[in-house]
Amino acid sequence: MVVITTRNIMPVMAMWSSGFGMSLAMVRLTFGLAGIAAVVWASTVFPVFRMSTPVREIASRILADDRFKPGVIDGVLASIDRSPELPLMSHAVTRTEAILRVRWAEEAMMRRGTDEGDLRAAISEQKVRHSLTISPVDSFLWLKLYSLSSALHGFDVRNIAYLDQSYATGPFEGWIALQRNRLALAAFSMLSEVTRQKAEIEFAAIVDSGFVEAAAISLTNVGWLQRDRLLASLDRADVISREQFAKWLAREGVKVDVPGIVLEERFGR
Numbered sequence: 001m002v003v004i005t006t007r008n009i010m011p012v013m014a015m016w017s018s019g020f021g022m023s024l025a026m027v028r029l030t031f032g033l034a035g036i037a038a039v040v041w042a043s044t045v046f047p048v049f050r051m052s053t054p055v056r057e058i059a060s061r062i063l064a065d066d067r068f069k070p071g072v073i074d075g076v077l078a079s080i081d082r083s084p085e086l087p088l089m090s091h092a093v094t095r096t097e098a099i100l101r102v103r104w105a106e107e108a109m110m111r112r113g114t115d116e117g118d119l120r121a122a123i124s125e126q127k128v129r130h131s132l133t134i135s136p137v138d139s140f141l142w143l144k145l146y147s148l149s150s151a152l153h154g155f156d157v158r159n160i161a162y163l164d165q166s167y168a169t170g171p172f173e174g175w176i177a178l179q180r181n182r183l184a185l186a187a188f189s190m191l192s193e194v195t196r197q198k199a200e201i202e203f204a205a206i207v208d209s210g211f212v213e214a215a216a217i218s219l220t221n222v223g224w225l226q227r228d229r230l231l232a233s234l235d236r237a238d239v240i241s242r243e244q245f246a247k248w249l250a251r252e253g254v255k256v257d258v259p260g261i262v263l264e265e266r267f268g269r
Helices: 006-063 072-081 091-110 116-134 139-153 157-169 174-186 193-208 212-220 224-236 239-251
Strands: none
Touching (some): 091 139, 139 157, 139 174, 157 174, 157 193, 174 193, 174 212, 193 212, 193 224, 193 239, 212 224
16 A cells, blocks of 8 residues: 655655756746847848739839830849849749740840840740749739740741640630730741631730720731731621721721621721
8 A cells, every 4th residue: 555645755756846847947948049040030021022022013114015114124023123022922923023024025126236135035935944843823924934935946836835835724815915926926827726716806806905006017017917816806896896996997097897897988098
């Protein structure tokens, strides 16, 4: 029979108290270290998040085809280069940098007669490819990969696959339709019949959305050889939009038959 007395319980209590004290100290140390780590993480990451916000805003403006003063894009990209952890934060930031790089290259390529445009296009092409390996469902970047590759390497049937991917991943994205339709019409003879039909539907949608001037310019330039198919596709467009389209062409002296539209003689003068 074990008799519990003050004499034999005191050492046990002392051991328990000592163990509890050590455990409590370890918990405090763990929480202390976690707190320090949180402060360090916040001091590192929060500025990056703050920096990424204006970067994403500029990228959104690029998608809307806004223009910037000379040096703006260069300055933003320089800030990204000074913060190599920024593109690692998320794919959204990686995509944003790719969009910025595309505009950065396009601005240089507009200044003909320099090698800088080709260099920037090559760098941008790599950035776009990297973004697409992470998330291939990106109609805009597939389109830009097509245009960059064509600018660097010339028209190549293999590059048409990038244009096909742009249509496949975003067939009804109006914010890229104006750019994509011009490129598709310029390469119309190289497209598959399926992609040709998508380009025709897109052309009609552009007219239907009221962008009659852009559609008319595309028709009379890169799309002139396909004018019969493109004009026939306008059956899908609203009659008011078709009439506006026909009037714009008539004022420019372009004589074509727009389905369902008969203009007064004065518009043909």
